[in-house]
Amino acid sequence: MQPISTKPTPPSDDKRWRIVTATMRRHGFRPDALIETLHSVQEAFGYVDDEAMRFVARGLQLPPSRVYGAATFYNYFMLKPQGEHTCVVCLGTACYIKGAAEVLEQLQLLTGVKPGETTPDKKVSLLSARCMGACGLAPVVVLDGEVNGMASPEALTAKVEEWTHHD
Amino acid sequence: MSVVTLKIDDRDVSGRDDETILEIARENGIVIPTLCYLEGLSIAGACRLCLVEVKGSSKLLPACATRVSEGMEVSTQSERLTHYRRMIIEMLFAEGNHICSVCVSNGHCQLQDAAVALGVDHIGVPYLYPNRTVDASHELFGIDHNRCILCARCVRVCDEVEGAHTWDVGARGIEARVITDFRTPWGDSDTCTSCGKCVQVCPTGALFAKGKSAGEMMKQSEFVQYLVAMRGRQS
Amino acid sequence: MIEERPLYIPEQNIVLEHNHEIDPEQLDDYFKIDGFAALNHVLTEMTPPEVIDQLSRSGLRGRGGAGYPTGLKWQTVAKAQGSPKYVICNGDEGDPGAFMDRNVMEAYPFKVLEGMTIAAYAIGASQGFIYVRAEYPLAVQRLKNAIRQMEKHNYLGKNIAGTPFSFDIDVRLGAGAFVCGEETALIASIEGRRGNPRPRPPYPAEHGLFGCPTLINNVETFANVAPILRNGAEWFASIGTEKSKGTKVFALSGRIARAGLIEVPMGTTLREIVFEIGGGIPDGKAYKAVQTGGPSGGCIPSDYLDVPVDYESLLNLGSFMGSGGMIVMDETSCMVDVARYFMEFCMSESCGKCVPCRVGTAQMYQLLTKIVHGDATLNDLALLETLCDMVRTTSLCGLGQGAPNPVMSTLRYFRDEYIAHIVEKRCPAGVCPVHKHVQQEVSA
Numbered sequence: 001m002q003p004i005s006t007k008p009t010p011p012s013d014d015k016r017w018r019i020v021t022a023t024m025r026r027h028g029f030r031p032d033a034l035i036e037t038l039h040s041v042q043e044a045f046g047y048v049d050d051e052a053m054r055f056v057a058r059g060l061q062l063p064p065s066r067v068y069g070a071a072t073f074y075n076y077f078m079l080k081p082q083g084e085h086t087c088v089v090c091l092g093t094a095c096y097i098k099g100a101a102e103v104l105e106q107l108q109l110l111t112g113v114k115p116g117e118t119t120p121d122k123k124v125s126l127l128s129a130r131c132m133g134a135c136g137l138a139p140v141v142v143l144d145g146e147v148n149g150m151a152s153p154e155a156l157t158a159k160v161e162e163w164t165h166h167d
Numbered sequence: 168m169s170v171v172t173l174k175i176d177d178r179d180v181s182g183r184d185d186e187t188i189l190e191i192a193r194e195n196g197i198v199i200p201t202l203c204y205l206e207g208l209s210i211a212g213a214c215r216l217c218l219v220e221v222k223g224s225s226k227l228l229p230a231c232a233t234r235v236s237e238g239m240e241v242s243t244q245s246e247r248l249t250h251y252r253r254m255i256i257e258m259l260f261a262e263g264n265h266i267c268s269v270c271v272s273n274g275h276c277q278l279q280d281a282a283v284a285l286g287v288d289h290i291g292v293p294y295l296y297p298n299r300t301v302d303a304s305h306e307l308f309g310i311d312h313n314r315c316i317l318c319a320r321c322v323r324v325c326d327e328v329e330g331a332h333t334w335d336v337g338a339r340g341i342e343a344r345v346i347t348d349f350r351t352p353w354g355d356s357d358t359c360t361s362c363g364k365c366v367q368v369c370p371t372g373a374l375f376a377k378g379k380s381a382g383e384m385m386k387q388s389e390f391v392q393y394l395v396a397m398r399g400r401q402s
Numbered sequence: 403m404i405e406e407r408p409l410y411i412p413e414q415n416i417v418l419e420h421n422h423e424i425d426p427e428q429l430d431d432y433f434k435i436d437g438f439a440a441l442n443h444v445l446t447e448m449t450p451p452e453v454i455d456q457l458s459r460s461g462l463r464g465r466g467g468a469g470y471p472t473g474l475k476w477q478t479v480a481k482a483q484g485s486p487k488y489v490i491c492n493g494d495e496g497d498p499g500a501f502m503d504r505n506v507m508e509a510y511p512f513k514v515l516e517g518m519t520i521a522a523y524a525i526g527a528s529q530g531f532i533y534v535r536a537e538y539p540l541a542v543q544r545l546k547n548a549i550r551q552m553e554k555h556n557y558l559g560k561n562i563a564g565t566p567f568s569f570d571i572d573v574r575l576g577a578g579a580f581v582c583g584e585e586t587a588l589i590a591s592i593e594g595r596r597g598n599p600r601p602r603p604p605y606p607a608e609h610g611l612f613g614c615p616t617l618i619n620n621v622e623t624f625a626n627v628a629p630i631l632r633n634g635a636e637w638f639a640s641i642g643t644e645k646s647k648g649t650k651v652f653a654l655s656g657r658i659a660r661a662g663l664i665e666v667p668m669g670t671t672l673r674e675i676v677f678e679i680g681g682g683i684p685d686g687k688a689y690k691a692v693q694t695g696g697p698s699g700g701c702i703p704s705d706y707l708d709v710p711v712d713y714e715s716l717l718n719l720g721s722f723m724g725s726g727g728m729i730v731m732d733e734t735s736c737m738v739d740v741a742r743y744f745m746e747f748c749m750s751e752s753c754g755k756c757v758p759c760r761v762g763t764a765q766m767y768q769l770l771t772k773i774v775h776g777d778a779t780l781n782d783l784a785l786l787e788t789l790c791d792m793v794r795t796t797s798l799c800g801l802g803q804g805a806p807n808p809v810m811s812t813l814r815y816f817r818d819e820y821i822a823h824i825v826e827k828r829c830p831a832g833v834c835p836v837h838k839h840v841q842q843e844v845s846a
C-alpha cells in the first residue's frame with residue numbers, strides 16, 4: 001500500500017488522467033470520493049473501463065471489487081465507449097403515456113441494437129433515460145445532446161438514417 | 168446500556184438494550200429462521216426471513232436488525248409469518264437454478280434446511296431460469312452462481328474478518344451477482360488470500376471447495392464468532 | 403436544455419416566484435425577492451430552538467414523499483448526540499415523470515441553499531451536501547455558482563454574516579439510481595458506496611452520514627423554509643388544509659391540454675388542477691385517471707376528482723403524494739399496461755439487496771407481461787395479488803414496499819380491465835398486444 005501523499009501513477013501519459021487525479025486530490029484521496037471520481041473519469045473519457053477502475057482503486061486505496069461494484073450499480077456510468085452519435089429515448093411516465101414505446105421500437109428496428117448498445121460500426125449508441133424534465137414536450141428524444149420534443153417515429157428515422165448511412 | 172425485560176412468544180425474557188430481538192431469542196432457545204445473518208458479521212437485513220411481529224408496530228420487523236426495548240411484545244411465529252417466510256424461500260428457489268441432487272451441499276444446505284423447517288413442499292411462483300455461470304478458476308475453490316442467494320455473507324466475511332475484500336456485489340436488482348475484484352476470474356485475484364472463509368460461511372452450495380462430490384461439502388462457520396470475540400478481547 | 407416556464411400564476415406562490423423576473427445566477431437579484439432576509443434575521447435574532455418552534459408551528463411537512471413533519475425532524479436531529487452533524491438536501495428527484503425539484507434548483511438555487519443554511523443553524527450542523535441527479539447539469543451548475551457567490555458574500559463559510567455560525571455546502575452528483583432518493587441509500591452514495599438502503603432504525607437523524615446525526619430534507623421542503631421564517635408560522639399555517647399546510651408544486655403532464663409546473667394551495671381539488679389549470683383533456687377524449695406518487699403511487703379515477711389533494715386524502719385513495727408528479731391519462735391508456743410500466747421501472751431500479759423486492763418485482767413484471775399478452779389465467783391474477791401483498795409487507799425499503807402500489811390501485815379501480823385481458827383476451831384501450839393477437843387469429 002502506498003502512503004496517501006504519493007500521487008498514483010496514471011496508466012498512460014494521456015493528459016486527461018490529470019483531471020481525474022485532481023478530483024481525487026480535491027477530496028483528499030478519501031474513499032467517499034469514489035462516485036465523484038468515476039464521474040470525472042466518465043466526463044474526461046466518455047466511459048469508465050477496467051484500466052480506469054484500476055487507477056481509481058489505487059488512487060483511493062479501495063478494493064477492486066468495491067470500485068467495480070459501485071461502477072456497475074449506477075446506470076450513469078458507461079463501461080464501454082459510446083458511438084459517434086447518441087440517441088437517448090426518454091422512457092419517463094409522461095413520455096410513456098405519449099407513445100415513447102413506439103418511438104423506441106422504431107429506433108431499435110432502425111439501428112438494430114437495444115437500449116444501452118452501440119451499433120457494430122460504432123456510429124450510433126441507443127440509450128434510454130427516465131424523464132428529461134421536459135415532460136410537456138413528450139415524447140422526448142435527445143439526439144447528440146439536442147432535445148427533440150413531440151418526437152414522431154418518422155421524423156427520427158430521417159435523422160438516424162443520415163447518421164448510419166453516410167461516412 | 169441497561170437491562171430490559173420483554174416478551175417473546177409470551178415468554179418473559181430479558182437482555183441488554185443494545186441487543187437485537189434475534190440475539191435474545193437465541194439466548195432463550197427461541198428459533199427464528201435466518202439466512203443472511205451470521206453471528207460475528209455486520210447486519211444486512213437482506214433476506215427478510217427473520218421478520219417478526221411486534222405489538223404496536225404495523226410493520227413486520229427484521230429480528231436480526233431490531234434492538235429490543237423495555238416492554239416489547241414480540242411474536243416470532245404466526246400463520247402470517249409462516250406464509251411470508253415460505254414465499255421468501257420459494258422466491259429464492261425460483262430465482263436461481265437449484266438442482267439439489269447434484270449439489271455438493273445437498274443435505275447440508277441452509278436454504279434446504281429452511282425450506283424443510285418451514286414446510287415448503289412446492290414452489291408456487293414461476294422459475295425464472297436465469298443464465299448464470301460457474302467460476303472454477305481458483306485453485307482450491309469455486310463459485311456456482313446458480314446456487315447463490317445473494318446473502319452477501321461471503322462479501323462481509325472477506326471484508327470484515329479476513330480484511331481482503333475480494334468479494335463485492337456487482338450490477339443491481341435481479342441482475343446482481345457477487346463478484347471478485349473487477350469481476351475478473353477468482354483465480355486471477357490479487358486480493359484473495361485463499362483463506363477459505365467465504366466458502367465456510369456460504370449457506371448454500373454456491374461456494375465450494377474443489378474435489379467434493381454431491382452432498383460432500385460440510386461447512387463450519389462458527390470460527391467467525393470465535394475470531395471476532397478473540398479480537399475484541401485483544402483490543 | 404429546456405427550461406420549463408410555469409404556466410399558471412396562482413394567488414399564492416411560496417416556492418416558485420412567478421411575479422418576479424430574477425436571474426438565478428445573480429445573488430444581487432435574489433435580494434429582490436427578500437433573499438437572505440430570513441437568514442439574517444434568524445442568525446441575529448433567533449435561537450435555534452425558536453427557529454425549530456416556528457417550523458413546527460407552521461405545519462410544514464416534507465415534500466419528498468411521505469410528509470413527515472419538518473419541525474419534528476429538525477428537533478430530533480438537534481437533540482441527537484454526536485458531532486459533527488450534517489444537513490443533506492435530497493435533489494435526486496427520481497420519479498420518472500416529475501421535474502419540480504429540477505425547476506426549483508435551476509430557478510431558485512439561492513432559496514434552497516438559504517433554507518439549508520437556516521436548517522444547519524437550527525440543528526447545529528457545520529457541513530451540508532446537496533445531492534443532485536447527474537441528469538440535471540444546469541441545476542448542478544447553478545447551485546455551484548450560487549454556493550460560490552454565497553461564500554463570497556459571507557452567507558456561507560466561516561462566521562456567516564459576522565456571527566459565530568459557520569457552514570459549508572458541497573454538491574454531490576447522483577449517478578442514475580432511483581433508489582438513491584431513499585435516505586439511507588442516498589447516504590451510502592455520498593459515502594462513495596453502492597446505493598443500498600439499510601434497515602431503519604437507526605434513522606439518519608441519529609445515525610446518518612459517516613455515522614453522524616444527519617438531517618435530510620427534500621428540495622421543495624428547504625425552499626419553503628425562508629418564506630416561513632420571513633412571514634411567520636401563522637401565515638404559512640393559514641394556507642392549505644387542516645393537516646397539510648402551505649402549497650405544493652406539481653408537474654402536470656400526460657394527456658393534458660396545458661402541461662407544465664403549477665403551484666397550488668394544499669387542498670385544491672384534482673378537478674381544478676386538471677380541468678381549470680391544465681385545460682382538460684385534448685382531442686375531445688375522456689378523462690380516465692391521474693397518476694400521482696410515481697412508481698410508489700396510484701391512479702385516481704374520475705369518481706374522485708373532487709377530493710382535495712393533500713397527504714391523507716391521496717393515501718386514502720390508495721395513492722401517494724410523492725414528490726409531485728401528476729400524469730393525466732385518457733381513454734387511450736390501458737391501466738394494466740400502466741401498472742406493467744411502473745413494475746418494469748421498479749424491477750430495473752431495485753437495488754437487489756432484499757429478496758422480496760429483487761425477486762418479487764421480477765415475478766410481478768412477468769405476470770403483468772403475461773396479462774397484457776393475453777396469456778394469463780385467473781390463477782395468475784390471484785398469484786399477482788398474493789405477491790403484491792408479500793412484497794409490500796416484507797421489503798426492506800420504500801422502493802419495494804411501494805412497488806406493488808400501481809398494481810393494487812389499478813386493480814382497485816380498473817379490475818374490469820384486468821379481467822378483460824385475462825378472460826376475454828381483449829384490451830379495452832386497444833393498447834396491448836393481446837388485441838393484435840386476437841385480430842391476427844381472426845384474419846388468419
Ligand SMILES: Cc1cc2nc3c(=O)[nH]c(=O)nc-3n(C[C@H](O)[C@H](O)[C@H](O)COP(=O)(O)O)c2cc1C
Nearest residue numbers: 464465466492495496583584585619620623800801
Ligand atoms: C425509493 C425512494 C425514492 C425516493 N426518492 C426521493 C427523491 O427523489 N427526492 C426526495 O426528496 N425524496 C425521495 N424519497 C424520500 C426520502 O427518502 C426522504 O424521505 C425525503 O428526502 C425526506 O425529505 P422530506 O422530509 O423533506 O420529504 C424517496 C424515498 C424512496 C423510498
Ligand code: SF4
Nearest residue numbers: 325359360362363365
Ligand atoms: S478465500 Fe478468503 S480472501 Fe479469498 S475470497 Fe474467500 S474470504 Fe476472501
Ligand code: SF4
Nearest residue numbers: 315316318319321369
Ligand atoms: S456466494 Fe454464498 S455467501 Fe456469497 S452471496 Fe452467494 S449464497 Fe451468499
Ligand code: SF4
Nearest residue numbers: 753754756759799802
Ligand atoms: S426494497 Fe428493493 S430497493 Fe429497497 S432494499 Fe430491497 S431490493 Fe433494495
Ligand code: FES
Nearest residue numbers: 090092095132135
Ligand atoms: S417523462 Fe420524458 S421528459 Fe419527463
Ligand code: FES
Nearest residue numbers: 203212214215231
Ligand atoms: S436474517 Fe434478518 S434479514 Fe436475513
